[in-house]
Amino acid sequence: MSASYKTPGVYLVEKDAFPSSVVEVATAIPMFIGYTEKAEYKGQSVFNKPFRISSFAEYRAVFGESALMRFTLEDGKVTPPKVRFRLFDAIRMFYQNGGASCYIMSVGPYGEEISEKALTEAIVPFEKEQEPTLVVIPEAVSLESADACANVQNAMLAHCAKMKNRFAILDVYDGYKEPRECISDFREKVTNFLNYGAVYYPWLNTSVVQSNEVTFANVENVDALAKMLTDAVPAEPATKAEQIKAEIDKMAAADVKDEAAVQTIHRTLSVICPNYATIMDLVREQLNLMPPTGAIAGIYTMVDNSIGVWKAPANVGVNGVISPAINLTNEEQEDLNVPINGKAVNAIRTFVGDGNKVWGARTLDGNSLDWRYVNVRRTMIMLEESIKLASKAFVFEPNTANTWVTMKGMINNFLTSIWKRGGLAGSSPADAFEVYVGLGETMTPEDILEGILRITVKVALIRPAEFIEITFQQQQQKS
Incomplete structure (x- = not known):
């Protein structure tokens, strides 16, 4: 620095007093895929383009109103139409249950069919979007068969596993039927990347569609x-x-x-x-029978924003719901929650005097001790993505002790802030996490020659108290 001083005078030098920091990424930005009345913004078509909105009013301005679903009357019974568009009402449920910003991908206007190919292909453009963290396709259950629905849902899970920064929320096909009629079929068909998704059952009898709309x-x-x-x-x-x-x-x-x-x-x-x-x-009543993913995405957002992603999104009331389509008992939920094959299905149940509640917090990978719980998987996604993005600033920096110490301090500060907010388990930061970096600790001399900087982070994530046991026993009278 002194070599540049050639003219006598006073020179000012500013030094950064604070180290680099990790910015916590957003955790509840859903991407919704489906059909809409229109898709137009400022005179330009936004069909087949991810579009970010922050309110239901904005959705209606860009994507229009609900489809006119026409039912058939026969012998005093009401038969629903063969094609049922569900995105509009799913977005309504999302905002009724605490939703905020989200992305909408309209694959086309309302028509005579819902295409498995269109819904699946609409996932691909989101590979270029960094922000979305949840994947929701309410109209997958409107496809003509359970196989077609499962194909879309498997594509959602594969996308999440590929991106590693998002999580899929799934519905059960024909989820208004009894468990024996639909759950085993779902478990047979949805097979891969199970720790990146969760499914909710049953469908819901809602009050979203008002009497003046029918x-x-x-x-x-x-x-x-x-x-x-x-x-x-x-x-x-x-x-x-x-x-x-x-x-x-x-x-x-x-x-x-x-x-x-x-x-x-x-x-x-x-x-x-x-x-x-x-x-x-x-x-x-037929129009108000809805799959739950729109509401669940809203609940994820509400819990994340009010408490944190580390809080399990369960034991939370569902707004805009009269009752679940199937009233489950404890015995019926046993197989949903802890099945032999591990593919847990989260129940939505009604309790006398307590309303309708999400009563499960498991991923589809229920047999995994690592990824059994939704909040554990999603917290790890948040930590990984936050630290990954912050570490990009150090790419091509000297692979020396100064860089290692700086990065270690940055990650330590970030994890300490998460721990202080209750996001990590442990009575002290030392109990909650450990960060390792250095030659002979995480790297070999060959790693450095090849330009590789390795950092190991261990975190104690919070698991929900899913089963609470309180033991009572009698004792002898003492006085």
């Missing part, structure tokens, strides 16, 4: 609906019977694309015709 426009065969209502119109009083029949005639002749006219007829019929209101409630 009208006769949601009925495919309006003529059959008109006949059912006409046959049920009471003869007396005559004036009311005539009014009901007049509204039914308007309904049968209405253009379902004229939303204002549809809403006017719908409101009138809902008030004066009890049978119409009953049928609309049946349709709404």
Whole structure:
């Protein structure tokens, strides 16, 4: 430095007083893949492009509204359409349960089919996105078969394992059925990279779709609906019977694309015709039967933001839910939680006086002592990714003791801050983690000649108290 001093005078030199630091990466940024009404931002199409949003209002502005699902009435029963688009309602559930920023990938507009190929291929562009940490595809369960659904879910898990910085949340195909009808099939078909994903069961009876969102426009065969209502119109009083029949005639002749006219007829019929209101409630119940991944992604976000990724996302209430589609007992959950093959399925259960709760925190790799719990896997992802990104600053630095000490101090400071916030187990930092780096400790002379700098980090991660045993016994009277 002194060699550059040639003119007499005063020279200022600034020195960094603080070492480099590790910035904790975000842990709950889901990527949602599915179909939307539109995909347009500032006049440009964003179909098949990852697009970041931070609110449900922003989703609606860019991607539009929900699809018009048209049900068929036959013999007094409501039959759902063959194709069911679920992304819109999954995003609603996400934000109702604490969701924040997320990425949306629209693979196309609403149409006549949901494509396994399109959903699978939409995962690939996210390999270039650093931020997403959760993978959610609600419409995988809308595919025509359990095999097609499993193919998409296996692709999600493979993507997470390849990227090593994200985690998949899965649904059970036909998850509104009893466990014996759908769980074993799921376990047989979802096979690889199990520690990078978790599955939740059963589906949920929600209250997301409101009564004003379901009208006769949601009925495919309006003529059959008109006949059912006409046959049920009471003869007396005559004036009311005539009014009901007049509204039914308007309904049968209405253009379902004229939303204002549809809403006017719908409101009138809902008030004066009890049978119409009953049928609309049946349709709404079908629309409100939803797979849980949207809500679960929101819960992950809420728990991460309020406590930390190290807290298991379980024993948490699910908002916007009336009840699980299947009311599980303790005995039924036993095989879901601790199966022989290790593929744990996290239950959503309802408890009297306590509401609907997520009652499981296991990954699909339930037999692994390392990666059994969701929070353990996701905490390790956060630590690895944070330290990895911070270490990029040292690539091509001299592979000497000065660099080793600097990096060790940086990682120590970061892990100490995580420990202070309750993210690592141990009564002191020494009990919570250890960082090793150095010649003869983590590296050989050959490593240095080859330009390799090795650092070993050991951390004591927090595991949830999944089973709490309290022992009582009698003792003799002492006084």
